Amino acid sequence: MFSLSIATFRERWQLFVGAILTVTLGVAIVQSSLLIVASAGGYGEAIAILGLALGVSAFLAIFIVSSTFAFTIAQRRRDLALLRLIGGSRGQVRRLLLSEALLLGVLGTVLGIPAGQIVLSAQTALLENLGFLPASFSAAWHGWILWVSLGLGIGVAQAGVLAASRRAARVRPLEALRETGAGAKVMTVSRWILGILLVVTGLTLMLVSTAVSNPNGAIPLSINAMVALALGLSALSPVIVPLIGRLTGTLAGSSTIGRLARANLRDGIRRNSSTAAPLLILVALLIGLAGTFATLSQGAHDQLTDDVRGDLVAAGPVAPLTPGVATASTEYPLMIKVTSVNQGDTETDEFPALAVDPATYQQAHQLPLIAGSYADLHGPTVAAAGGKLGSTVRIHVGDQDLNPRVVAVLPPTLNGGPEYLLPRDLVPPAALGPAQSIVRLQPGADPAAVARSLPQPVLTLDEWIAQSDSAQDSLNAGVMKVVMGLAALYAVIGVVNAVVIAAGERRREFAVARLTGFTRNQIIGTALLESTVVTVTGLLLGWLSAMAALIGISGVAGTMVIPWGAFWLTALGAFLVVGATSVWTSRSATRATPISLAGTRE
Amino acid sequence: MDMLQTQADTAVELRDVVREYGSGQARVRALDGVGIGFARGTWTAVMGPSGSGKSTLLHCAAGLERPTSGQVLLGDRDLAAASERDLTELRRKDIGFVFQSFNLVSSLTAEQNVALPLRLAGSKVSMTDVRAILTTVGLGDRLGHRPRELSGGQQQRVAIARAMITRPAVLFADEPTGALDSGAARTVLGLLRSMVDDAQQTIVMVTHDPAAAARADSVVFLRDGRIVDRLVRPSVREVADRLAALEA
Ligand SMILES: Nc1ncnc2c1ncn2[C@@H]1O[C@H](COP(=O)(O)OP(=O)(O)OP(=O)(O)O)[C@@H](O)[C@H]1O
Ligand SMILES: [Mg+2]
Numbered sequence: 125m126f127s128l129s130i131a132t133f134r135e136r137w138q139l140f141v142g143a144i145l146t147v148t149l150g151v152a153i154v155q156s157s158l159l160i161v162a163s164a165g166g167y168g169e170a171i172a173i174l175g176l177a178l179g180v181s182a183f184l185a186i187f188i189v190s191s192t193f194a195f196t197i198a199q200r201r202r203d204l205a206l207l208r209l210i211g212g213s214r215g216q217v218r219r220l221l222l223s224e225a226l227l228l229g230v231l232g233t234v235l236g237i238p239a240g241q242i243v244l245s246a247q248t249a250l251l252e253n254l255g256f257l258p259a260s261f262s263a264a265w266h267g268w269i270l271w272v273s274l275g276l277g278i279g280v281a282q283a284g285v286l287a288a289s290r291r292a293a294r295v296r297p298l299e300a301l302r303e304t305g306a307g308a309k310v311m312t313v314s315r316w317i318l319g320i321l322l323v324v325t326g327l328t329l330m331l332v333s334t335a336v337s338n339p340n341g342a343i344p345l346s347i348n349a350m351v352a353l354a355l356g357l358s359a360l361s362p363v364i365v366p367l368i369g370r371l372t373g374t375l376a377g378s379s380t381i382g383r384l385a386r387a388n389l390r391d392g393i394r395r396n397s398s399t400a401a402p403l404l405i406l407v408a409l410l411i412g413l414a415g416t417f418a419t420l421s422q423g424a425h426d427q428l429t430d431d432v433r434g435d436l437v438a439a440g441p442v443a444p445l446t447p448g449v450a451t452a453s454t455e456y457p458l459m460i461k462v463t464s465v466n467q468g469d470t471e472t473d474e475f476p477a478l479a480v481d482p483a484t485y486q487q488a489h490q491l492p493l494i495a496g497s498y499a500d501l502h503g504p505t506v507a508a509a510g511g512k513l514g515s516t517v518r519i520h521v522g523d524q525d526l527n528p529r530v531v532a533v534l535p536p537t538l539n540g541g542p543e544y545l546l547p548r549d550l551v552p553p554a555a556l557g558p559a560q561s562i563v564r565l566q567p568g569a570d571p572a573a574v575a576r577s578l579p580q581p582v583l584t585l586d587e588w589i590a591q592s593d594s595a596q597d598s599l600n601a602g603v604m605k606v607v608m609g610l611a612a613l614y615a616v617i618g619v620v621n622a623v624v625i626a627a628g629e630r631r632r633e634f635a636v637a638r639l640t641g642f643t644r645n646q647i648i649g650t651a652l653l654e655s656t657v658v659t660v661t662g663l664l665l666g667w668l669s670a671m672a673a674l675i676g677i678s679g680v681a682g683t684m685v686i687p688w689g690a691f692w693l694t695a696l697g698a699f700l701v702v703g704a705t706s707v708w709t710s711r712s713a714t715r716a717t718p719i720s721l722a723g724t725r726e
Numbered sequence: 727m728d729m730l731q732t733q734a735d736t737a738v739e740l741r742d743v744v745r746e747y748g749s750g751q752a753r754v755r756a757l758d759g760v761g762i763g764f765a766r767g768t769w770t771a772v773m774g775p776s777g778s779g780k781s782t783l784l785h786c787a788a789g790l791e792r793p794t795s796g797q798v799l800l801g802d803r804d805l806a807a808a809s810e811r812d813l814t815e816l817r818r819k820d821i822g823f824v825f826q827s828f829n830l831v832s833s834l835t836a837e838q839n840v841a842l843p844l845r846l847a848g849s850k851v852s853m854t855d856v857r858a859i860l861t862t863v864g865l866g867d868r869l870g871h872r873p874r875e876l877s878g879g880q881q882q883r884v885a886i887a888r889a890m891i892t893r894p895a896v897l898f899a900d901e902p903t904g905a906l907d908s909g910a911a912r913t914v915l916g917l918l919r920s921m922v923d924d925a926q927q928t929i930v931m932v933t934h935d936p937a938a939a940a941r942a943d944s945v946v947f948l949r950d951g952r953i954v955d956r957l958v959r960p961s962v963r964e965v966a967d968r969l970a971a972l973e974a
Contacts, residue, residue: 127838209817211892300825301900
């Protein structure tokens with residue numbers, strides 16, 4: 125079986141290039157991310173970004189490998205049926221594909237390990253650049269990473285081939301005798317069921333997410349909603365692509381090219397959905413993630429604007445009787461450790477907190493409490509975002525261990541606001557961070573004059589809000605750059621791969637069309653028109669999936685931001701890549717004289 | 727159709743086989759109660775107009791397709807009720823195939839293609855045997871060629887060598903000479919003849935070509951899914967006339 129795999133590989137290597145590259149990339153990224161994570165103990169943001177990169181990489185790698193296999197197996201149905209015809213068992217067919225995937229995984233890993241070192245320096249430089257790692261950072265090499273990489277490369281390839289090999293094993297020997305290999309139905313019952321289940325799951329998760337009030341719950345829910353919907357729609361894309369093809373095809377009118385393109389869209393369902401799928405996933409990830417971040421920042425901005433009542437923010441304590449000042453809430457940001465006991469497991473985490481004077485704090489902040497009252501916030505007490513009124517929490521602040529009682533429940537914060545409010549006198553002075561004061565002016569006071577008398581620098585409230593926005597945005601921008609770059613890279617591999625595989629399959633079809641009187645340019649035009657429709661479909665379905673994430677998150681954010689800029693950029697890139705690839709492949713597929721190809725069998 | 731053979735020397739027997747395709751309005755009855763036995767060590771040609779059910783008959787007889795009703799007996803086993811595993815086992819040991827479109831694995835050399843059934847069956851592969859068989863079919867000097875480097879006639883001879891290597895009791899052939907010129911066709915038919923005469927194998931062959939049919943021991947004629955006639959050791963002329971009458 126293995127020698128047959130090698131022979132197939134040698135014969136049809138073009139089919140596997142994309143999948144090998146995908147595994148290479150996946151291994152390289154995971155290896156480099158893991159090495160950085162292993163050395164970056166204290167840099168939480170870097171670890172968070174790399175964690176996302178890891179997840180996205182593994183997901184996309186499995187997705188692309190599995191769609192490549194699904195596609196090539198559809199093309200090779202005749203060959204597989206032939207094996208069954210001359211005595212191959214179902215198990216042998218499956219083993220053949222698994223060992224092809226093994227070969228592919230090993231090749232990808234062998235390339236991926238050195239590539240990982242290149243990615244490592246690029247990733248380190250990027251993270252240093254974005255300020256998430258210190259300039260002197262360098263990740264240590266660990267021997268165990270080789271085993272992880274090998275396991276990952278082979279694991280991704282095997283996971284990718286699993287579903288396809290099970291389908292391949294059901295190929296009937298008789299199919300070896302059919303004229304065309306594409307006799308098999310694309311939309312199998314299990315594909316329908318899977319697609320519908322995933323779409324329903326996606327929509328359900330989206331609805332659940334809108335009802336969740338805590339961003340820590342809503343973010344993963346809505347991202348999962350998007351992923352489920354994207355996978356579901358890509359499973360159903362063989363039904364959707366021809367539908368959209370018929371709609372847009374009508375626009376192309378009854379020109380010869382338009383009519384041929386429309387017929388091809390109906391005919392090449394598998395090919396077209398294989399091209400649309402990676403695009404769909406790309407758009408969903410990009411727009412979904414970018415939109416989630418933008419929505420959360422906007423939500424945080426709105427929350428801050430709604431919450432804070434004041435005119436100026438000073439960088440230091442402000443005495444209540446300062447001339448021109450009506451009220452001033454002096455607040456000290458600090459980090460506290462909170463130990464929670466959960467069914468016997470104790471867990472200690474760091475949280476941002478504020479030490480405040482409850483009386484003035486109330487005047488500067490408007491968001492209503494969920495429960496309790498600021499009036500009780502004195503002595504060993506605390507206000508907490510989430511948590512239960514009346515319960516006690518174990519906190520460690522400065523060098524003291526305290527067990528304050530929760531007397532007020534704050535609304536959940538978006539994006540890193542304080543999770544706890546402590547009465548000022550509870551906190552040892554050494555633990556207090558640099559103070560800031562939210563100042564409300566007396567009616568008629570001159571803001572500039574008052575500002576001069578306050579601890580410098582003094583910002584207007586708008587300036588201060590804008591500053592806190594941009595701190596949040598730079599983190600988001602960093603995350604987006606890493607994830608966007610990754611997803612785009614995979615999508616390009618996936619799309620180019622699908623177009624190239626498809627064009628190889630179409631040599632004969634093109635030749636026959638030319639023999640019946642189409643010019644070469646008409647053929648290329650048709651291919652371009654088809655790929656445009658496919659691109660539109662991928663973009664549209666991806667956008668729909670992304671909307672699931674945005675609707676899901678809008679509940680907790682109280683607003684929704686659709687990142688149109690990123691969408692149009694992606695769309696432009698997609699049209700360019702798909703268009704250029706399909707012109708290039710259809711040109712090279714029509715280079716030979718038609719008669720030399722029309723007779724060849726697949 | 728009267729059965730001349732007794733049970734003991736029948737390699738394959740179809741009993742009242744019906745095969746329908748589609749359902750409702752679109753139902754097609756490709757075989758309509760076919761009963762026939764193929765005697766061991768004989769070569770039977772199956773002829774008939776296009777769409778008369780020849781390929782369907784062959785596929786049912788070979789266990790590639792399950793009849794809607796009726797029995798297909800190979801030895802004492804009923805293929806109509808056999809499990810997928812049994813059928814695989816059968817294809818490894820007892821039956822071989824040759825088709826119009828050769829059906830070779832394009833990535834393998836002639837030698838590897840011929841050895842493939844043995845590999846799949848997990849038996850020991852003797853390269854000497856493989857070469858000997860390829861030499862028998864006249865391709866002793868083409869062992870390392872891939873299918874695309876061979877002519878149609880040569881590819882078909884590789885396919886026959888592949889079917890011979892497991893010494894199957896029954897060989898099923900669907901228009902094996904359909905894509906060949908008359909010279910190549912003659913070589914292929916000669917090879918089939920010697921399988922029957924020298925190795926006592928049984929051949930069931932669908933063909934459109936009266937000259938090919940005349941090399942067989944007997945010819946059965948199908949029309950509309952039923953066996954309508956049978957000629958024993960006919961001349962090319964007789965076959966052609968009978969066929970013309972059916973197609974009229
Ligand atoms: N898979 C199928 N689905 C539906 N109908 C089928 C199928 N296979 C065969 N048929 C129908 O069954 C009938 C017999 O077909 P079959 O292929 O056996 O004919 P044939 O005698 O081999 O014809 P030819 O000489 O053209 O090869 C035809 O009417 C055909 O349309
Ligand atoms: Mg036929």
